[in-house]
């Protein structure tokens with residue numbers, strides 16, 4: 001009986017140092033396993049005098065049941081603790097501020113490009129595109145700028161090879177469209193162009209919008225009407241407009257179109273170089289030589305064409321004095337549009 005009692009006491013002592021399910025498993029094996037202390041005790045019952053057996057058996061069994069229950073109780077306690085620990089370690093702090101993804105915005109150049117496009121589309125113009133890597137033929141020759149023509153010096157060209165260039169203007173789209181389609185045509189061609197030039201008013205890549213109209217009986221007055229209407233929409237109806245004689249190989253006659261300086265209202269300032277005028281467009285009546293290149297009958301058809309720099313118009317509209325800022329991708333600048 002004493003041994004049985006000490007078995008229980010030693011179990012109680014041992015169970016004090018159980019802190020994990022693994023410890024508990026060891027304890028269980030030590031007392032209840034096949035060679036465990038309680039199991040061995042049960043086996044010795046047969047060797048004690050028969051009259052003592054019932055009482056001893058009962059006592060060992062009570063200790064066994066006690067130990068079993070104690071282990072079960074301890075097991076569920078340890079499981080609960082472990083669960084709690086896991087929940088705590090996996091906890092998400094919902095008071096932390098979320099990860100912020102800033103909203104993108106339309107680039108100011110794209111904004112002006114869509115404004116320009118919308119104005120011409122509302123006048124019935126269709127939108128066409130052409131390649132940025134262009135044949136010398138379309139960029140120059142078909143536009144009446146043969147090889148070695150001095151007009152090639154007007155544009156600093158990036159040559160890919162003798163016959164391939166990065167287009168220096170959107171005018172080649174005129175030729176590409178006219179080759180594919182017959183008049184009447186009313187088309188604008190917006191896009192990127194490239195010139196080997198970089199300073200406060202030039203970037204190697206910039207944008208132009210080309211436009212042209214071909215039909216029977218197109219006159220210079222049509223050009224004037226369309227461009228005046230466009231300029232009034234884009235910079236305001238009160239802005240004065242001036243047509244000035246100029247030269248382009250692909251138009252004859254040619255003109256440059258100025259608007260009254262919007263910085264000094266025509267009085268003369270640094271931006272307009274004291275002239276009171278700002279150039280915003282090149283234009284003219286399409287040179288019959290260009291029509292001949294695409295096989296149009298020059299006795300039947302006439303047309304006008306124009307080309308403008310998008311950055312230049314954006315700079316005027318937003319009073320920006322350095323073109324390079326458009327492509328520096330400084331969020332402080334871009335966020336303002």
Ligand code: DAH
Nearest residue numbers: 169251282283284305306307
């Ligand atoms: N392509 C010319 C340039 O980049 C601009 C231009 C002038 C286009 C007159 C035209 C035009 O269509 O008629 O400088």
